Amino acid sequence: MNFKTALIEIDAWESIPFLLSFYQKNPNDKDILTTLLQLLKTSNFGTFEQSKIYNKLYGENTHSDSWVNFSSANEEYIVESAQALYKKRQNK
Numbered sequence: 001m002n003f004k005t006a007l008i009e010i011d012a013w014e015s016i017p018f019l020l021s022f023y024q025k026n027p028n029d030k031d032i033l034t035t036l037l038q039l040l041k042t043s044n045f046g047t048f049e050q051s052k053i054y055n056k057l058y059g060e061n062t063h064s065d066s067w068v069n070f071s072s073a074n075e076e077y078i079v080e081s082a083q084a085l086y087k088k089r090q091n092k
Contacts, residue, residue: 004035013043017086020036036081037053041057041058048085053074
């Protein structure tokens with residue numbers, strides 16, 4: 001867990017491909033999805049900031065223990081958003 005926190009602290013968006021690869025091999029490690037969500041949040045990724053997941057986790061009426069249910073749709077959205085963020089930042 002410490003390396004995941006460190007990646008968030010240093011905004012290590014460059015680690016997204018590694019995180020996604022690691023998650024594919026270790027799908028029970030849902031903390032990877034949380035790490036990706038935090039990287040999306042700290043990057044001020046506009047598409048993500050307009051999503052239902054963002055609003056539920058970080059919106060106006062949230063608190064420190066806000067959460068979203070795990071579902072294949074949410075998982076897919078997080079993975080696709082992280083990939084899009086990586087591509088966007090890589091091309092800058």
